[in-house]
Amino acid sequence: MALSLDHQHHRPRRRNTLIHSGLYDSTEDRDEHENESRSKGRTSHHRVLKSSAVIILMCLSLLHVSSGLGTLQNHKLSSRHISFANKATTLPPQKSLSSHSSTRRFSSSKLHASRQSSSLDSRQMTKSQPPIITTLNQQTEALRQSLDGIGSSDFDQDPEASLRPITIMTEMLISYANWISTDPSSTFKLKACEIIDAAFRNVTNRCFAKPYRLSKVNLGMEVLQLQLHSCVGAPLNGSSEIVNGNGDDVDRNVLIPLEAPYNSIPRGTWLKVLRALTSNDINSSRSSSTLRSVKAITSSDDEQWITPSNAAFRILQRLVTGKGVRTAQQMALDERDFNMVLHAYAALSQNQMHSAHRVMALQERTTHAPPLSAVAYSILLKAYGRWKDIKNVEMSILHAQRNSVVPDIVMANTVVDAYVNCGDVDKAREIFQIMTEESDAKGDAYWPLLRPNSRTFNTILKGMAEIGDVNEAMELSKIVESKGLWDHITTNTLVKAAVTAEEFEMAEDILSMHTASFSVDTANGRHVNHPNIEAYTELVNGYAKAGHLDKGLGMMQLMRKRGVEPNEYTYTCIVGALARSNKVRQAKKMIEYALNLNLPRKKLTPIYNAFISGLLSDNWSDNVEGQASHAASVIDALSMLQEMQDLNIRPNVVTVSVVIDGLGRCNPPRCNDAKDLVQHLEFTSRPKSGTGYTRPDVNARGISLSNRKIATALIRAYGRGNDVESAMKAFRRISVPDVVALNTLIDACCRCDQLKIALEVFGKYVSFERWNSDIPTIDSADDIAIKPDVVTYTTLISSLLQLKSKAATKRAIKMYRDMKQTWMIYPDTFLVDTILSAMISSGPIGFNDDDVRFTLTVLRDGEFLEWEGRQYERRKRAVRAILVGCSSEVWKNDEFAYGLMNEDTEDPLFKKKGWNEIDSGFRLWGSGDGNFAEQEENTSVDSFLASKGWNDMNSGFRLL
DNA sequence: TTAGGGTTAG
Numbered sequence: 001m002a003l004s005l006d007h008q009h010h011r012p013r014r015r016n017t018l019i020h021s022g023l024y025d026s027t028e029d030r031d032e033h034e035n036e037s038r039s040k041g042r043t044s045h046h047r048v049l050k051s052s053a054v055i056i057l058m059c060l061s062l063l064h065v066s067s068g069l070g071t072l073q074n075h076k077l078s079s080r081h082i083s084f085a086n087k088a089t090t091l092p093p094q095k096s097l098s099s100h101s102s103t104r105r106f107s108s109s110k111l112h113a114s115r116q117s118s119s120l121d122s123r124q125m126t127k128s129q130p131p132i133i134t135t136l137n138q139q140t141e142a143l144r145q146s147l148d149g150i151g152s153s154d155f156d157q158d159p160e161a162s163l164r165p166i167t168i169m170t171e172m173l174i175s176y177a178n179w180i181s182t183d184p185s186s187t188f189k190l191k192a193c194e195i196i197d198a199a200f201r202n203v204t205n206r207c208f209a210k211p212y213r214l215s216k217v218n219l220g221m222e223v224l225q226l227q228l229h230s231c232v233g234a235p236l237n238g239s240s241e242i243v244n245g246n247g248d249d250v251d252r253n254v255l256i257p258l259e260a261p262y263n264s265i266p267r268g269t270w271l272k273v274l275r276a277l278t279s280n281d282i283n284s285s286r287s288s289s290t291l292r293s294v295k296a297i298t299s300s301d302d303e304q305w306i307t308p309s310n311a312a313f314r315i316l317q318r319l320v321t322g323k324g325v326r327t328a329q330q331m332a333l334d335e336r337d338f339n340m341v342l343h344a345y346a347a348l349s350q351n352q353m354h355s356a357h358r359v360m361a362l363q364e365r366t367t368h369a370p371p372l373s374a375v376a377y378s379i380l381l382k383a384y385g386r387w388k389d390i391k392n393v394e395m396s397i398l399h400a401q402r403n404s405v406v407p408d409i410v411m412a413n414t415v416v417d418a419y420v421n422c423g424d425v426d427k428a429r430e431i432f433q434i435m436t437e438e439s440d441a442k443g444d445a446y447w448p449l450l451r452p453n454s455r456t457f458n459t460i461l462k463g464m465a466e467i468g469d470v471n472e473a474m475e476l477s478k479i480v481e482s483k484g485l486w487d488h489i490t491t492n493t494l495v496k497a498a499v500t501a502e503e504f505e506m507a508e509d510i511l512s513m514h515t516a517s518f519s520v521d522t523a524n525g526r527h528v529n530h531p532n533i534e535a536y537t538e539l540v541n542g543y544a545k546a547g548h549l550d551k552g553l554g555m556m557q558l559m560r561k562r563g564v565e566p567n568e569y570t571y572t573c574i575v576g577a578l579a580r581s582n583k584v585r586q587a588k589k590m591i592e593y594a595l596n597l598n599l600p601r602k603k604l605t606p607i608y609n610a611f612i613s614g615l616l617s618d619n620w621s622d623n624v625e626g627q628a629s630h631a632a633s634v635i636d637a638l639s640m641l642q643e644m645q646d647l648n649i650r651p652n653v654v655t656v657s658v659v660i661d662g663l664g665r666c667n668p669p670r671c672n673d674a675k676d677l678v679q680h681l682e683f684t685s686r687p688k689s690g691t692g693y694t695r696p697d698v699n700a701r702g703i704s705l706s707n708r709k710i711a712t713a714l715i716r717a718y719g720r721g722n723d724v725e726s727a728m729k730a731f732r733r734i735s736v737p738d739v740v741a742l743n744t745l746i747d748a749c750c751r752c753d754q755l756k757i758a759l760e761v762f763g764k765y766v767s768f769e770r771w772n773s774d775i776p777t778i779d780s781a782d783d784i785a786i787k788p789d790v791v792t793y794t795t796l797i798s799s800l801l802q803l804k805s806k807a808a809t810k811r812a813i814k815m816y817r818d819m820k821q822t823w824m825i826y827p828d829t830f831l832v833d834t835i836l837s838a839m840i841s842s843g844p845i846g847f848n849d850d851d852v853r854f855t856l857t858v859l860r861d862g863e864f865l866e867w868e869g870r871q872y873e874r875r876k877r878a879v880r881a882i883l884v885g886c887s888s889e890v891w892k893n894d895e896f897a898y899g900l901m902n903e904d905t906e907d908p909l910f911k912k913k914g915w916n917e918i919d920s921g922f923r924l925w926g927s928g929d930g931n932f933a934e935q936e937e938n939t940s941v942d943s944f945l946a947s948k949g950w951n952d953m954n955s956g957f958r959l960l
Numbered sequence: 961t962t963a964g965g966g967t968t969a970g
């Protein structure tokens with residue numbers, strides 16, 4: 001369906017509900033997020049602590065309100081009211097006492113006034129301002145003081161300080177509640193509420209202001225909870241503990257609701273909360289191993305922890321429905337409110353996309369909300385592009401079209417980028433064509449005429465760079481230049497294209513010709529953040545990866561000559577390259593230099609990772625010398641890990657995985673050491689938990705045995721150590737295993753000759769029906785469905801074929817068919833190679849009809865793949881040699897085989913050496929280059945180091 | 961509120 005441009009201008013208000021491929025949920029906006037909300041287990045012990053805490057607090061407060069006060073033990077309070085008090089009980093006794101005594105000092109002075117007010121009769125109150133006002137004002141002042149230093153780590157880690165605001169606010173509500181029992185006039189009631197509300201706003205404004213911090217946000221959430229719900233909390237079991245001035249029993253809660261409208265939260269505050277919850281600071285604090293979760297606002301007694309995005313969604317729902325929102329008339333909702341939440345979900349992770357769709361559905365269904373715009377679709381498209389989910393990229397475009405959303409240049413660029421990320425550069429160029437065509441020439445009327453900008457071109461260039469199509473890229477860059485749209489990213493991307501194609505000279509030329517002008521830091525004559533630093537880094541890395549370490553170091557020299565300061569990325573590349581070449585001393589020098597850049601510690605971790613990874617990257621541990629050398633590298637790696645910790649550079653998941661892998665490649669594999677290391681680092685690297693507002697890590701984002709990458713590395717180690725049982729155990733620790741973890745486990749089983757177990761594992765986790773059922777399956781480990789990939793099938797098929805049994809081969813043939821037909825997975829050259837070499841390895845004897853058909857199928861599939869040089873022809877010849885010699889003649893009915901047999905492509909080498917030679921060398925065909933000649937780069941390394949002023953060769957670093 | 965570039969990992 002094509003929409004004309006005219007129609008697009010007056011868009012129908014009708015909106016399509018987004019339902020497709022199971023991602024568009026029709027039960028969108030319930031306030032319940034069962035999957036996400038994690039109610040904290042509340043043991044009876046926990047309850048006892050809570051109640052005793054509340055008793056202490058209430059006694060302290062109420063002691064002054066009314067002497068001879070009845071027992072409070074029977075009060076059932078919402079856990080909200082007392083959570084702060086609960087925290088106080090976790091303090092050591094003395095500290096707890098002092099904490100309370102400070103509260104008490106405060107209470108005794110402030111609440112004294114409250115008592116007086118309670119004992120005053122209402123006649124007196126109408127005459128002049130009641131003392132409660134003074135009390136509340138004093139409490140407000142104390143509150144203001146308690147907020148000093150909020151957000152600082154000192155504040156967060158001092159339970160006394162961080163709990164005080166909540167304590168004071170609760171006390172204000174207690175003062176209010178007690179005063180209310182004297183039945184004051186409504187004028188003063190409102191006045192009192194206004195003061196309390198202002199105090200609350202004071203806190204929330206601070207909590208939800210930049211810089212955003214989880215601890216602040218959670219304090220703010222607590223305040224919102226207090227104002228919204230504590231007042232309507234649990235009843236008092238019909239008891240009558242509080243006695244009013246007339247001696248009558250008053251049956252009510254300890255805390256009572258504020259007068260309207262102060263029992264709700266102003267719209268502006270909600271928007272501040274929304275901004276904080278969807279901010280980058282709150283959502284992407286990857287440095288912290290603390291799970292990002294915030295306290296949910298609930299009307300029940302339950303304490304729920306949910307993701308910031310889900311908390312934001314709930315607030316969006318409030319803004320839509322007006323629940324808890326203080327507003328005279330319904331204000332129109334801003335598109336940005338929705339987009340903020342949409343973005344928070346979409347940027348988060350792939351399995352949050354159904355939540356992203358709920359946000360869009362909420363916006364669509366809310367009549368007083370603006371319609372979905374190109375911005376919303378840009379957010380969605382970017383996310384799907386990032387996950388390389390081309391199916392949903394196209395669905396999103398289709399829905400934008402159905403919703404008559406007119407694309408702007410941003411959305412167009414997002415689509416182009418999404419296609420590039422999905423590896424479909426042709427499709428990206430097609431969109432480019434359509435959007436730049438005059439409308440009457442358009443085949444697709446959806447895309448309006450748009451003027452491409454630098455980003456459009458750079459994005460397409462990126463696509464070309466990734467596939468190494470440097471010629472096309474150069475052609476396109478001429479257009480970019482002629483249009484005056486060349487910027488430093490164009491240079492960087494074009495250099496990348498040349499480097500990917502290993503056209504290093506061209507890359508250097510591009511860089512010299514298009515180096516951006518940059519400002520000189522006159523203070524030290526150096527240039528900071530050179531706009532082309534990425535191109536330089538690309539070159540350094542490209543040279544090093546291509547085996548030209550000397551040239552890579554030459555680039556470092558050139559950078560120095562041109563005054564371009566290497567950054568952490570550049571050092572990561574060069575350190576990794578040096579370490580891979582076992583130039584330990586030089587690598588360490590480089591690290592030392594990177595340390596001098598005075599970067600934040602966090603940025604140094606990857607440099608160390610590159611070092612450790614390079615050090616352990618040796619793959620010659622199959623002989624004795626190799627093993628000894630590997631063992632030495634492991635020691636070096638471990639000492640580097642120690643150095644990191646000494647320098648307070650925190651190892652991350654990558655660091656640990658790499659070291660585990662190194663330990664696993666020892667002979668025998670050091671699996672126990674690997675596991676111990678994880679547990680040790682898990683313990684030592686965990687940040688101190690302060691207030692309780694930052695939740696301890698329970699879900700393995702950081703270093704732990706249940707982290708997916710770490711567990712995967714361990715599985716690999718156990719596989720090498722012939723320990724299937726432990727491998728299985730390690731796998732089961734992963735809450736949501738991915739295909740890499742699965743492949744590693746299957747491989748571990750196969751290595752240990754446990755093919756049966758491998759097939760069971762495959763059967764348990766790989767099910768097309770379950771995978772396709774669209775039901776989010778996070779709850780039960782048994783429901784997890786993993787989409788296999790070509791590696792999964794390669795591992796299993798290879799193992800099956802190695803058994804050389806009829807039954808196993810039959811099973812392999814079936815798996816291969818399932819892979820293509822059910823999962824639409826196409827084989828790669830490695831799989832084709834694996835199968836062909838296995839099938840023909842025993843020679844033509846016993847090669848039956850099925851074997852012939854299978855081999856021919858695989859060979860034919862291989863025809864569509866990209867092979868190095870004449871590799872495919874060689875495989876064809878190998879197969880032909882088998883067919884010639886085998887008794888089966890089914891191939892004679894096969895057109896492809898017939899053509900194969902009659903091709904005249906005789907390989908003289910093959911002719912000379914015959915089948916056995918080919919077989920033994922089969923695997924080597926793929927490796928292409930035998931260029932591992934040892935190069936002597938010491939000269940250039942040292943000259944670089946010398947240029948840095950480090951000419952000291954004997955710095956104490958051990959040379960391997 | 962939305963779009964483009966470099967490193968380490970499996």
